[in-house]
Amino acid sequence: MLRRIPVVVALSSFALFAQQDTAVPKAVPAQATSPASPAPSAPTARAAAATPIPISKPTDIPTDGSGPKITFSQCHVDGQYIALTFDDGPHATNTPRLLEMLKQRGIKGTFYCVGQCVAEYPEIAKRIVDEGHEIASHSWSHPQLSSMSEASVRDQLEKTHQAIKQATGVEPKTFRPPYGAFTLRQRKWANAVYGYKTILWDVDTLDWKHRNPAKTESIGLAETKAGSIILTHDIHKTTIDAMPTLMDGLLAKGFKFVTVSELVAMDKPAPVKVKATVANKAGEPKPASGSVKKAE
Numbered sequence: 235m236l237r238r239i240p241v242v243v244a245l246s247s248f249a250l251f252a253q254q255d256t257a258v259p260k261a262v263p264a265q266a267t268s269p270a271s272p273a274p275s276a277p278t279a280r281a282a283a284a285t286p287i288p289i290s291k292p293t294d295i296p297t298d299g300s301g302p303k304i305t306f307s308q309c310h311v312d313g314q315y316i317a318l319t320f321d322d323g324p325h326a327t328n329t330p331r332l333l334e335m336l337k338q339r340g341i342k343g344t345f346y347c348v349g350q351c352v353a354e355y356p357e358i359a360k361r362i363v364d365e366g367h368e369i370a371s372h373s374w375s376h377p378q379l380s381s382m383s384e385a386s387v388r389d390q391l392e393k394t395h396q397a398i399k400q401a402t403g404v405e406p407k408t409f410r411p412p413y414g415a416f417t418l419r420q421r422k423w424a425n426a427v428y429g430y431k432t433i434l435w436d437v438d439t440l441d442w443k444h445r446n447p448a449k450t451e452s453i454g455l456a457e458t459k460a461g462s463i464i465l466t467h468d469i470h471k472t473t474i475d476a477m478p479t480l481m482d483g484l485l486a487k488g489f490k491f492v493t494v495s496e497l498v499a500m501d502k503p504a505p506v507k508v509k510a511t512v513a514n515k516a517g518e519p520k521p522a523s524g525s526v527k528k529a530e
């Protein structure tokens with residue numbers, strides 16, 4: 235359980251924003267404004283969340299200096315552990331339907347919730363936690379944080395943190411920035427103030443884009459490997475439609491579903507590829523065609 239850092243620390247830590255920094259992932263296309271602007275009466279968060287901006291596939295961020303690792307797009311684990319994540323909810327009907335599917339299979343997932351939606355559907359947020367899943371922050375209204383002012387970013391994170399805490403009784407431990415856009419300085423600040431690890435992904439089902447259950451299933455099944463963090467969005471019916479086949483397929487491959495925080499806790503240093511020459515016993519010549527490469 236995280237303890238909140240006093241406000242005075244939060245304020246002083248905010249000086250971390252003082253310098254410009256490079257957003258991670260690096261490439262966020264210019265069309266940061268949603269092409270499908272929400273109707274004036276529609277909840278801003280869900281409308282904005284429905285049109286995520288595509289980004290380049292995030293690379294694994296090794297470490298941020300000499301300190302502990304605070305950014306993950308996948309984990310290096312012993313065993314077939316994976317984390318299935320659901321962004322942009324809770325949604326009034328799709329999230330409860332998903333929760334039933336997860337319960338039927340005994341699968342734990344992680345929900346990156348938009349604060350506005352948590353405030354709108356606190357009972358669904360509470361159900362997420364009560365049924366053993368991880369609930370975490372995905373900002374208040376799904377903006378591109380990397381280009382926002384310090385005060386605005388702080389407002390986005392603080393309001394969401396409090397909304398989740400109020401609705402569920404638990405404090406989120408991880409954060410996923412909308413569009414994956416969050417500078418190193420911002421990530422360090424979020425870690426210092428809230429203890430958040432910034433969580434990206436290595437498997438992008440592109441479910442929000444194609445809205446095709448068969449594609450969500452095929453991408454998820456083809457790209458998932460041990461330690462993967464799979465990105466999906468539980469605000470789309472077509473995503474929920476894909477889940478039984480995707481989850482059953484991953485189970486059949488021997489994968490074990492854990493929450494993001496559980497996966498991160500299992501993370502170990504990335505394997506180092508080493509060159510190992512074939513044992514050179516006395517009198518035996520070395521292999522004629524160079525050394526044998528072996529990856530550990």
Ligand code: NI
Pocket residue numbers: 283286321322372376412413
């Ligand atoms: Ni999102």
